[in-house]
Amino acid sequence: MxxxxxxxxxxxxxxxxxxxxxxxxxxxxxxxxxxxxxxxxxxxxxxxxxxxxxxxxxxxxxxxxxxxISILDNILKKPFVQLEKWRIEAYEKIDQIVENKRQELNDEFDKYRKIFLTKNEEQLIKINNSKRIIAELIQESDASANQIDDLQRLIDEADKYLSSLITHEINVVATTPIWYVDIDTHLFESQSILTNELQEYKITYVRLNGIIRNYYIKTKKYGKISDLIISFIRKYLLSEEFIQSSQSSMNSINHQPKYDFILPVKVYKKKYLLNFDDNTLLNSILDHDSIVFYETPHSINENDHTDILMPCNFRRQPNKNSFALPIFLNVPRQECRGQHILDALRDSLSKYFPLNSNIDQHQYEVYLQVKINKSLEKTNLNDVLQSEIIFNERPTCLMVDINSQIADIYEQNILERLSF
Known part of the structure; x- marks a missing residue:
């Protein structure tokens, strides 16, 4: 005061x-x-x-x-209850897979049994006919060299058939998946915010054989694209088993994604934008961007590989609106001509679209787009089929305009293929 x-x-x-x-x-x-x-x-x-x-x-x-104060029972007991629940559900899923495989084996046995009986009957008919012919020839005490050769050939065929039965097998190809379960901790702030917080990401995986499927993968929210790829590889086989068992379609799962054979790409409004590198931060990827993993025919780490991957976008005729997922074409790095690109495109179109790329050539038009000094040059691919395409670090992609009816069928099919 x-x-x-x-x-x-x-x-x-x-x-x-x-x-x-x-x-x-x-x-x-x-x-x-x-x-x-x-x-x-x-x-x-x-x-x-x-x-x-x-x-x-x-x-x-x-x-x-x-x-x-003491440690809450919720922390001490709840995780073990959750783990036990996961164990029970995993065993139930295994039992379901095994039961489906048993049915598939029984179906294979039935098919084999029918073929086995049919083949045996065919061989016995030939043998009985040969026995009758031999009896007649013995009675006549006369046989030509060709007749003897034919009879010997039938004996060799029957003997070969009987020997082949020993080699017949029906095997269960058991590819052991990596049964992976996450532990997500929400404890003291310094631990959970940057280290343990998980987020689910939608991944679209595009296979070389034309299979396209969505997967929902949890990984570190503040991690990198490399973390997402590793999490995807870990959970792929288990996800496939679940998907196929839910569809009652137990095809053999003989594909395992490999880290070096996955090209992670950003796609926006059905257009290829850029490749993610291993160190891309996941929290820098915008919600409207799609994360697409492409299976590649060669390791993406082979910088001196003879082939390169060329992005290919699709538009609907006649309005030129983008549709369909982009794909990548495997084309020669050196001495690449327009014809090489067209051949690679035709091979891919038949896998991803409901058309015969060789017969239905009138259903689509192809343009080569090359970025030179910030300007985009567009050329009809048919005009440069015999010309050498020099990439020389210039961004190059293909634009394919496809008939509207083909586009409609594709979009109907892709909804069914991705609805997992």
């Missing part, structure tokens, strides 16, 4: 005081006379004492709560 003698009146609350002001209170910025200053000071002290007592009571309460 500060002495502030002036003509101002005392500002005590609840009454009117006309005494000369003696002090300005910095606590409440009011002027007081000497008597009311003493009262005001006492009031402040009482108020502060009350607040301190309340704070002391709260600290005492907190101390008592720490005396009684």
């Amino acid at each position: 500060e002495s502030n003698k002036s003509s101002k009146v005392c500002e005590v609350e609840g009454t009117i005081c006309e005494k000369e002001v003696q002090v300005l209170c910095y606590h409440c910025s009011k002027n007081f006379c000497r008597i009311h200053l003493i009262q005001h000071t006492q009031l402040i002290e009482d108020t502060i004492r009350t607040k301190l007592n309340l704070l002391a009571d709260k600290f005492n309460e907190l101390s008592s709560r720490f005396d009684d």
Whole structure:
């Protein structure tokens, strides 16, 4: 408080005081006379004492709560309950897969049994006919060299057939998946925010054989694209088993994605934008961008490989709207001609689209797009079939305009293929 003698009146609350002001209170910025200053000071002290007592009571309460605190049963027991639930569901899924495989084996046995009986009957008919012919020839004591050779050939064929039966097998090709279960901790802030927080990402995986499928993969929210690829590889086989068992279609799963044979790509509105590198941060990928993994025919780490991967986008005729997932064509790095690109395109079109790329050439038009000095040059591929295409680090892609009816069929099919 500060002495502030002036003509101002005392500002005590609840009454009117006309005494000369003696002090300005910095606590409440009011002027007081000497008597009311003493009262005001006492009031402040009482108020502060009350607040301190309340704070002391709260600290005492907190101390008592720490005396009684222990690790929650939810932390100690719930994860084991969840793990046991996962174990039971995994075994149920295994049993379901095994039962489907048993049925598939029985179907194979039935097929084999029918073929086995048919082949045996064919061989026995030939043998009985040969026995009759031999009996006639013995009775006549006469046979030409050709007849003897024919009979010997039939004996060799029957003997070869009987020997082949020993080599027949029906095997179960058991590719052991990596049964992977995540542990997601939400504990102290410094641990969970940057280290353990998981996020689910939608991955579209495009195989070289034309199979396209969506997968939902959990990995570190603040990780890199390399973490997402590793998580995808770990969970691929298990996901395939689940998908195929749910469809009652237990085809042999003989494909295992390999890290070096996956090209991670950003796709926006059905257009290829760029390749992700291993260090791309996952939280930098925008929600409207699609993450697409492409199976490649050679390791993407082979920088000196004789072939390169050329992106190929698709548009619907006649409105030129983008549709379909982009694909990648495997073309020669050196001495590549337009015909090489067209051949690679035709090979791929028959896998991804409902058309015969050789017969239905009138159903699509192909353009080569090359970026030179920030400008895009577009050339009809038919005009450069015999010309050498020099890539020389210039961004080059293919644009294919496809008949609208073909596009409609593709979009209907892709909805069925991706609805997992």
